[in-house]
Amino acid sequence: MSVDVTGVDRDTLVRPIQTFSKRYLAALAVGLGLIGVWLVFYYQQLRHGLIVTNLSDWGSGGGVPWGLYIGAFIWWVGIAHGGIILSAAVRLLGMDTYQPVARLAELLTIAALTCAGLFILIHVGRPDRLVTSVVPAWPTRVQWSPLMWDVTVITAYFVLTATYLALTIRYDIHRLRDRLPSPLDPLYDALMVGYSEKEDEVVERMVWWIAFAIIIMAPLLLHGGVIPWLFALLPSMAGWAGGVQGPSFLSIALTSAVSGIIIIAAAFRYAYGWDELIPDAVFRGLSQWLGFFSLIFLWLQLQQVITGIFAAPTTLQHATEVKIATPLYWVAIGLVALAMLYAFATSLRPDLFDIRTMVALSVGVLAGTLAEKVLFVVEGLQHAHFALYDGVPGAYVPSPTELSALLGTIGIVVLFFLVVSKVIPVVELHAIEDDHEEVNP
Amino acid sequence: MSTDESPPPGDDEERNRRLLDETEYDTELGLEMGRDAQRVSAGELSELEFYRRYHDRIVEEFDIDDREIDLPDPDEADPDDVGFLDRIGSALQGIDPDGEESRRSVMKKGAAAAGAMGIAGWGTAQNAAGQGDGEGGGAGGGDEGEGTRWGMTINLNNCDGCLACMAACDQEHNLSRGANWMYVFAFEDEGQGDETNFLPRTCQHCTDSPCTKVCPVGARHTREEDGLVLTDYDICIGCRYCEVSCPYGVNYFQWGEPDVPESEVDDDHQIDDRGRWVGSRPPEGVMGKCTFCVDRQDGQMGEDKIGTTACEEACTMDAIHFGDLNDPESPPNQHLDEYREGQDNDLSEFPNRKEHTTSTFKLMEERGTEPNVRFVGNEPSPHAEQVEGPVAYEDMGLTDDRKEVLDEGASATQGGESA
Numbered sequence: 001m002s003v004d005v006t007g008v009d010r011d012t013l014v015r016p017i018q019t020f021s022k023r024y025l026a027a028l029a030v031g032l033g034l035i036g037v038w039l040v041f042y043y044q045q046l047r048h049g050l051i052v053t054n055l056s057d058w059g060s061g062g063g064v065p066w067g068l069y070i071g072a073f074i075w076w077v078g079i080a081h082g083g084i085i086l087s088a089a090v091r092l093l094g095m096d097t098y099q100p101v102a103r104l105a106e107l108l109t110i111a112a113l114t115c116a117g118l119f120i121l122i123h124v125g126r127p128d129r130l131v132t133s134v135v136p137a138w139p140t141r142v143q144w145s146p147l148m149w150d151v152t153v154i155t156a157y158f159v160l161t162a163t164y165l166a167l168t169i170r171y172d173i174h175r176l177r178d179r180l181p182s183p184l185d186p187l188y189d190a191l192m193v194g195y196s197e198k199e200d201e202v203v204e205r206m207v208w209w210i211a212f213a214i215i216i217m218a219p220l221l222l223h224g225g226v227i228p229w230l231f232a233l234l235p236s237m238a239g240w241a242g243g244v245q246g247p248s249f250l251s252i253a254l255t256s257a258v259s260g261i262i263i264i265a266a267a268f269r270y271a272y273g274w275d276e277l278i279p280d281a282v283f284r285g286l287s288q289w290l291g292f293f294s295l296i297f298l299w300l301q302l303q304q305v306i307t308g309i310f311a312a313p314t315t316l317q318h319a320t321e322v323k324i325a326t327p328l329y330w331v332a333i334g335l336v337a338l339a340m341l342y343a344f345a346t347s348l349r350p351d352l353f354d355i356r357t358m359v360a361l362s363v364g365v366l367a368g369t370l371a372e373k374v375l376f377v378v379e380g381l382q383h384a385h386f387a388l389y390d391g392v393p394g395a396y397v398p399s400p401t402e403l404s405a406l407l408g409t410i411g412i413v414v415l416f417f418l419v420v421s422k423v424i425p426v427v428e429l430h431a432i433e434d435d436h437e438e439v440n441p
Numbered sequence: 442m443s444t445d446e447s448p449p450p451g452d453d454e455e456r457n458r459r460l461l462d463e464t465e466y467d468t469e470l471g472l473e474m475g476r477d478a479q480r481v482s483a484g485e486l487s488e489l490e491f492y493r494r495y496h497d498r499i500v501e502e503f504d505i506d507d508r509e510i511d512l513p514d515p516d517e518a519d520p521d522d523v524g525f526l527d528r529i530g531s532a533l534q535g536i537d538p539d540g541e542e543s544r545r546s547v548m549k550k551g552a553a554a555a556g557a558m559g560i561a562g563w564g565t566a567q568n569a570a571g572q573g574d575g576e577g578g579g580a581g582g583g584d585e586g587e588g589t590r591w592g593m594t595i596n597l598n599n600c601d602g603c604l605a606c607m608a609a610c611d612q613e614h615n616l617s618r619g620a621n622w623m624y625v626f627a628f629e630d631e632g633q634g635d636e637t638n639f640l641p642r643t644c645q646h647c648t649d650s651p652c653t654k655v656c657p658v659g660a661r662h663t664r665e666e667d668g669l670v671l672t673d674y675d676i677c678i679g680c681r682y683c684e685v686s687c688p689y690g691v692n693y694f695q696w697g698e699p700d701v702p703e704s705e706v707d708d709d710h711q712i713d714d715r716g717r718w719v720g721s722r723p724p725e726g727v728m729g730k731c732t733f734c735v736d737r738q739d740g741q742m743g744e745d746k747i748g749t750t751a752c753e754e755a756c757t758m759d760a761i762h763f764g765d766l767n768d769p770e771s772p773p774n775q776h777l778d779e780y781r782e783g784q785d786n787d788l789s790e791f792p793n794r795k796e797h798t799t800s801t802f803k804l805m806e807e808r809g810t811e812p813n814v815r816f817v818g819n820e821p822s823p824h825a826e827q828v829e830g831p832v833a834y835e836d837m838g839l840t841d842d843r844k845e846v847l848d849e850g851a852s853a854t855q856g857g858e859s860a
């Protein structure tokens with residue numbers, strides 16, 4: 001189902017760079033505003049410590065020591081991993097239809113990983129020690145601590161994604177240089193150091209291999225590996241243990257990432273009149289993928305619920321019963337199910353498809369996956385195997401400080417896309433021009 | 442991880458060189474010793490040979506003779522003695538080059554020197570390797586293990602729920618409200634009517650402790666010499682991973698400013714015999730839990746307090762028995778033996794039964810943590826429920842639900858309220 005967008009000219013591609021509108025300023029203000037709100041709250045946390053959160057100790061302490069910060073961390077990492085898996089799949093399997101959104105997915109990965117890192121920073125009690133404690137401990141701790149695995153693999157992965165992005169950007173900048181703003185020349189010069197057209201072929205091979213590495217690494221090691229292992233390996237909490245967490249986390253990552261890409265692609269299409277550059281077919285395809293991943297997500301939730309209530313050990317049974325008695329859990333499931341039903345319905349009846357509806361449902365899916373992740377962390381901690389404490393299950397509702405961080409990170413992603421879209425083409429040249437086309441600027 | 446690959450050279454050596462340069466000791470000697478110590482741990486060099494090589498130079502460098510420091514004679518040294526290097530290490534840490542300096546800085550320096558010489562590093566590598574095969578630290582599996590392994594026998598049948606142990610621990614360690622390193626449960630169980638049982642809960646100082654495994658920075662660790670599970674307050678980043686991995690809920694994070702300020706806590710109670718800050722309450726943003734009164738075990742509170750804990754001392758009901766589980770004569774082992782002796786099983790008719798009828802257990806042993814706290818009495822069933830005991834936590838000046846204190850603190854942060 002390949003859609004040809006090769007007729008679109010280069011001016012359309014660089015439209016975000018060459019235009020400047022009030023709407024852009026408004027979006028900028030919203031992004032900065034969200035970040036500002038968070039910074040005000042975060043300053044309080046820096047001054048007084050984590051006491052400004054609604055976290056507490058589990059056990060006699062009547063609370064949960066991990067909450068929204070960790071839930072949101074997993075959520076952002078999931079979006080990042082899903083995003084890059086999709087972009088790598090496009091390159092590896094030659095899914096040309098999605099080429100117009102491949103770079104958006106890569107950029108989303110970079111932005112989301114940054115937000116995930118930020119959540120770790122604000123989650124820990126001593127952010128000032130992150131470098132001084134982690135770096136010297138790395139050689140002896142990396143084989144033990146799942147948290148250290150995470151830090152290691154995510155860092156490696158960030159580097160991989162950035163390299164991947166940088167390599168493909170050089171090709172475009174070289175060919176579009178005349179249309180890029182001259183005040184940014186030093187930046188472009190830096191990006192283009194040592195570039196010659198001869199490298200294109202080599203780069204293409206390298207990019208293929210990096211994409212290959214990502215496809216192998218991300219599902220197996222990252223969102224199907226070190227992230228769920230943070231929880232699945234522990235002997236303490238009934239709702240966390242078990243091998244299903246890997247696939248389950250991966251399904252959530254892919255669902256969230258496709259939703260994120262749908263929203264961002266729709267925003268660019270709307271803002272820059274990119275109906276030709278990102279045609280309907282892209283959104284139809286993405287929504288089918290979303291439907292498919294949502295199905296897997298729901299199926300894995302079913303697995304967990306059934307094994308948890310049929311004849312499970314006492315503590316697991318209890319944890320599962322509480323989970324399915326939580327209204328928010330059903331809201332999350334419902335939001336994902338809704339998107340799935342719409343996606344499947346519109347593939348049967350294509351005339352029902354509407355991009356705005358799909359965007360709204362995608363926002364719902366993102367809200368649902370975030371809720372599921374936070375519940376997973378919090379309810380997991382509320383149902384320890386050792387249940388003698390009166391303070392177990394503890395109580396937890398995120399504090400304004402914690403919620404503000406969520407807004408802050410959304411603001412960061414908005415700001416990131418606004419800035420980046422002014423500097424580089426967010427849709428790659430390959431989308432509108434066939435590979436290896438002769439260059440005649 | 443196998444010991445012969447670690448600790449790796451390179452980075453470590455650079456760091457050691459820096460540490461050593463800061464001390465007044467001979468950097469080259471330190472690094473050379475460090476390298477050879479690694480060879481010893483890799484089995485390429487015998488400990489005896491290692492000792493011979495450096496004995497004279499240590500005496501020269503540190504300006505000590507056998508009267509001031511108990512360095513064993515190289516010719517009498519037993520090459521099979523595994524604690525040998527550790528002993529040199531701790532001997533070196535005891536050196537006080539300048540009586541004016543505070544104890545903490547001296548100990549830190551000593552530890553830096555010994556650490557850089559690869560001696561402490563050797564211990565760490567051994568420790569990490571030990572975690573892998575399930576024999577963490579100096580705490581072997583069975584009661585016949587080598588060296589000291591601090592532990593407890595808590596007799597639930599003796600406990601009357603007076604909470605004196607909780608108050609004593611709170612006082613001695615300057616804990617913030619609601620950080621109940623010692624916590625006494627009063628509970629009712631199925632089929633026991635409304636009879637109240639008690640269970641005092643410390644950190645279990647597990648031999649195969651999940652908390653030390655998961656700590657990303659090695660702040661939570663098992664002390665090689667005696668199996669204590671401690672938190673290095675200087676390194677901990679406050680990620681709380683230890684807390685979520687511990688099956689017993691014994692960790693208490695310092696969410697805000699500690700109730701007792703740093704100025705009121707003595708260094709003697711905070712710095713252990715390796716020069717690491719592991720004792721008393723943690724600073725803000727760092728994890729704390731029962732330390733088995735590490736300051737007492739290191740002799741900081743006097744020789745007579747070694748092998749005792751504050752909670753044990755406060756217990757007038759003879760419920761808590763602390764001591765070396767590797768020593769058959771220690772209070773926890775003796776108490777268990779005595780208690781069992783009073784309850785013989787009928788072996789004349791049933792020769793294959795256990796010798797005694799006493800019920801003992803370790804908390805959630807099936808979690809595979811190998812706790813070093815044993816209980817005498819009945820284990821709470823999964824249906825047991827915590828109830829109010831004869832003495833309320835508040836009556837002892839204690840806080841049960843820490844969340845209340847924290848919520849209060851969160852809403853009053855403007856006024857500099859602490860919790």
Ligand code: SF4
Nearest residue numbers: 644645646647652687
């Ligand atoms: S009881 Fe918990 S904190 Fe203590 S050693 Fe065991 S796992 Fe670690």
Ligand code: SF4
Nearest residue numbers: 656677678680681683
């Ligand atoms: S809170 Fe501190 S001691 Fe616990 S795992 Fe994190 S860094 Fe280690």
Ligand code: SF4
Nearest residue numbers: 610623731733734752
């Ligand atoms: S052993 Fe010491 S630190 Fe642990 S509960 Fe008893 S008094 Fe507190």
